[in-house]
Amino acid sequence: MSERVLISELQSRADGAVSVSGWVETVRDQKKVQFVILRDETGAVQLVNPATREIADDAATEASDALALTESISALSTGTFLTVHGTLKHDERVKLGGTEIKIGSLDIAAAADPETPIASDSGMDKRMDWRFIDLRQRRNNLIFRVQTTLEHAMRTYWVDRDYIELHTPKLMSSPSESNAELFSMEYFGDQTAYLAQSPQHYKQMAQASGFGKIFEIGDVFRADPSFTSRHATEFTSVDAEISWIDSHEDVAAMQEELLATAIAAVKEKHGAEIAELFGIEVTVPSLPFPRIPLAEAHDIIAARGYQTPRTDGDLDPEGERQISAHVAETFGHQFVFITDYHAGIRPFYHMRDEKTGLTKSYDLLFQGVEITTGAQREHRIDVLEAQAVEKGLALEGLEHYLDFFRYGVPPHGGFGMGLARVLMLLLGESSIREVTFLFRGPTRLAP
Amino acid sequence: MSERVLISELQSRADGAVSVSGWVETVRDQKKVQFVILRDETGAVQLVNPATREIADDAATEASDALALTESISALSTGTFLTVHGTLKHDERVKLGGTEIKIGSLDIAAAADPETPIASDSGMDKRMDWRFIDLRQRRNNLIFRVQTTLEHAMRTYWVDRDYIELHTPKLMSSPSESNAELFSMEYFGDQTAYLAQSPQHYKQMAQASGFGKIFEIGDVFRADPSFTSRHATEFTSVDAEISWIDSHEDVAAMQEELLATAIAAVKEKHGAEIAELFGIEVTVPSLPFPRIPLAEAHDIIAARGYQTPRTDGDLDPEGERQISAHVAETFGHQFVFITDYHAGIRPFYHMRDEKTGLTKSYDLLFQGVEITTGAQREHRIDVLEAQAVEKGLALEGLEHYLDFFRYGVPPHGGFGMGLARVLMLLLGESSIREVTFLFRGPTRLAP
Structure with missing residues (x-):
């Protein structure tokens, strides 16, 4: 628990290794790069991963790890709670708080059922x-x-x-x-x-x-x-x-x-x-x-x-x-x-x-x-x-x-x-x- | 409500006119002097009244008021809630907080039934x-x-x-x-x-x-x-x-x-x-x-x-x-x-x-x-x-x-x-x- 950083603390934190925990709000799974918006009780941050879509049959461990990470991000369902270990980088171009975390690894605490039963615009009774x-x-x-x-x-x-x-x-x-x-x-x-x-x-x-x-x-x-x-x-x-x-x-x-x-x-x-x-x-x-x-x-x-x-x-x-x-x-x-x-x-x-x-x-x-x-x-x-x-x-x-x-x-x-x-x-x-x-x-x- | 003084405030208050409100804890009704212990949510204070037991038939209003006050103090039942208007006096000899109030007049808010159903040493069920x-x-x-x-x-x-x-x-x-x-x-x-x-x-x-x-x-x-x-x-x-x-x-x-x-x-x-x-x-x-x-x-x-x-x-x-x-x-x-x-x-x-x-x-x-x-x-x-x-x-x-x-x-x-x-x-x-x-x-x- 000691190493978890709250998302609200990222802006004032120096670039470098960081771990944040929260739930997946959205996944944008593009061919060359993957973006995840992770939210915790204090805010949201963009996670980023350069996608590795294919590797050679005799690829090094590093390459197969990269492929596995890409695939696990593709498979993330909204609402999944996870901890990400990665590298914090301040970047003014990032709309969400001006910071971004390059994903090193993910620890999934509990994967959400991919069929989310409600959306933010669902009727009140359904939301209740x-x-x-x-x-x-x-x-x-x-x-x-x-x-x-x-x-x-x-x-x-x-x-x-x-x-x-x-x-x-x-x-x-x-x-x-x-x-x-x-x-x-x-x-x-x-x-x-x-x-x-x-x-x-x-x-x-x-x-x-x-x-x-x-x-x-x-x-x-x-x-x-x-x-x-x-x-x-x-x-x-x-x-x-x-x-x-x-x-x-x-x-x-x-x-x-x-x-x-x-x-x-x-x-x-x-x-x-x-x-x-x-x-x-x-x-x-x-x-x-x-x-x-x-x-x-x-x-x-x-x-x-x-x-x-x-x-x-x-x-x-x-x-x-x-x-x-x-x-x-x-x-x-x-x-x-x-x-x-x-x-x-x-x-x-x-x-x-x-x-x-x-x-x-x-x-x-x-x-x-x-x-x-x-x-x-x-x-x-x-x-x-x-x-x-x-x-x-x-x-x-x-x-x-x-x-x-x-x-x-x-x-x-x-x-x-x-x-x-x-x-x-x-x-x-x-x-x-x-x-x-x-x-x-x-x-x-x-x- | 503005003029009520809490009993805990009496010690630091100058001698003089004062009004306090609380309930009667004890009455000591002696021949020549009456003492009442009045408690509020902050403490207790001794009230005192020189008793007037008899007056002449043609006595002045002041004397008949004094008689009435003495009689109303004698009639006070434990638990009666009242406001007393009187005169605060610091006196080291008074054990209870070193202050005493000489009673000017009493406003009884609600007289207690004199038959108090419990005492402090009553059994737990009775007290409940x-x-x-x-x-x-x-x-x-x-x-x-x-x-x-x-x-x-x-x-x-x-x-x-x-x-x-x-x-x-x-x-x-x-x-x-x-x-x-x-x-x-x-x-x-x-x-x-x-x-x-x-x-x-x-x-x-x-x-x-x-x-x-x-x-x-x-x-x-x-x-x-x-x-x-x-x-x-x-x-x-x-x-x-x-x-x-x-x-x-x-x-x-x-x-x-x-x-x-x-x-x-x-x-x-x-x-x-x-x-x-x-x-x-x-x-x-x-x-x-x-x-x-x-x-x-x-x-x-x-x-x-x-x-x-x-x-x-x-x-x-x-x-x-x-x-x-x-x-x-x-x-x-x-x-x-x-x-x-x-x-x-x-x-x-x-x-x-x-x-x-x-x-x-x-x-x-x-x-x-x-x-x-x-x-x-x-x-x-x-x-x-x-x-x-x-x-x-x-x-x-x-x-x-x-x-x-x-x-x-x-x-x-x-x-x-x-x-x-x-x-x-x-x-x-x-x-x-x-x-x-x-x-x-x-x-x-x-x-």
Whole structure:
């Protein structure tokens, strides 16, 4: 392993003996010269070999070795992983990085079946069937390097501010959000376990435990028979919860700073490559993000000529696009907090403003798509129980959750954010399927 | 939220008006003076109030306010979360941090039920029933701050070295490891989904995708009816996988450096507090960790007078303690890699040494307990299939997994490590239940 050189390191390396490892992207097998494009996780390089097509029957070993090498290059299939030992040469005429490796010998790690089942222009479902090949594309690799940077910047933001990282259980004895969209299974014989739809209960529990500020980036599960480009059965949720807030505004202020910090880190590390491969100039959002109360948002949308078909007063996806378009035109901003949702369209645990009765909550839209719901939580047990009953929930099923509020709890609030949605919008992709390592949906459980 | 001062900040703060928020740990309600110990996520402080027990019927407002304050302090129950506005005074005689706050007024956020269901010396099962109260203990809070530091140091180690962070799906169409210990559920009608027992399949898939180096810290699930102090039904697994290795030694070299880096970060940030609350001096392990082939380990253990009862040649828990005791005595080291396991006690996907037939794998023991299995994986499809058949596995069930090896794949290997086990041993705890936020076991699915 010690002698392997990454392809990204070739440019700054002196001419001479070198070994690189990667997979065959293309082979151009000309009569007199053979070219192979070899890619690794850092880049691609051109390998070259002067072809030896025929030798005399009594040729020297050297000549028969050359013939064998030529034939093995001719036989290389796309996707084959190999190590090449050769001679590095800088040459300005080579388009790909200005370097070329003259092949000395090849060590084939695993030859690919020559019948590659997908091409880069295959349909999405076909590409998902063969996702491990699809992910070799440079832009797909970049997606997950961007995700890594985005997450690490968020975690670093929190860790620097003394947040505690949680891993809450995904197996629960009762539903975490609602009885709908719930996976259940037999648990050691006579028990039933449910998969967590969010870490909501437990991140609130951490507040009753006096943890102060917590975050979790983990899996959540929704048995949601939805086929939109924004929904998944299993996805990575970015969650935070903080104590001693005055209102949801304290949560929003943290979240906007978090996002600006993380997007700045992405721009710094990958901005040029994102521009090249996605045609997108990453914009670091200015602070504060615009805020618009929901009622005002409806007026703005109506003035733009759109009437939402929903009767519950919430925004529909087109309404979200319209208000975001307004914000982009008016404030030049990609983000907007929609605030002051009425209680009818919010969960029972959202705190309500004493004067207006509206919830102390927000949705955050990014380029026209909802990526977050945030709120101050109701921490007063009597009010919380009354709000649950008002929503028609049975208090028995909420027993463990309600206990968290009986033995002391600070005022608190937090948000949950879909990681893939942020990534999708940041990179201008049309579906979260494209930015999820292995998407899960109603008809997609493999590979 | 702006005016709240953390208790840890009081010592360096000038005397004067101050507001702190936290929960009531104790109340000492003496006739002439009242003391409250208030704790927040950063520490504890003594609050003091000169008691007003009686006032004249025609007393001034000030006196009746004083009486009301005294009575509300007398009524405070343990666990009540409140904000106190008062006057900070440095006083060397105060044991707790050398500061005291004279209470001006109290804002009670949520009064605790006075009947606290557990005490700090309650049995483990009772404490787990009321885990959210149990977690208020200072040492329990420290456990999760240590976990946060440990994880962040590991992720930073990897991110600095260009690893990609993965979130692999936990819902799968086929078992990830074996058919035993598996949770299954109905998935959108006629399908069956299984919960991932490890990210093994998918982190290998990422190698076929040319990701090079990856890590994941995520949930795994084992329907394991085991009740030992080292096993859980759901736990956080720390996983890494890297390409272009020569053997499992490349994996071991990465893991030992990773652990030394992470433990050093824990010692630096929390060493003093761990010594105070757990009586443990954190030891940063020296590199390299000792390595002992399994056969040699058996000889050493036998020479110590212990004969393992297992007939398959693996170490049993007592054997692991014995070999670790030997390593501690001989090398003064808390870690040891046991290497060269024979194929009969390893999964089919472990690569075998061509000369010896032994697997290119290791177990890592930390203070006598196994925390990791690592290995080079077999990446040659024909050998892999033969090894699966030899183990009696049906190739049909492994179809998606085996596909990863048909279209090119580099040599690769990795490890999986239980986060809670590392934490348990690092802090000298006797059970992973103590270091898991919410433990899940055969008889434990709530809260």
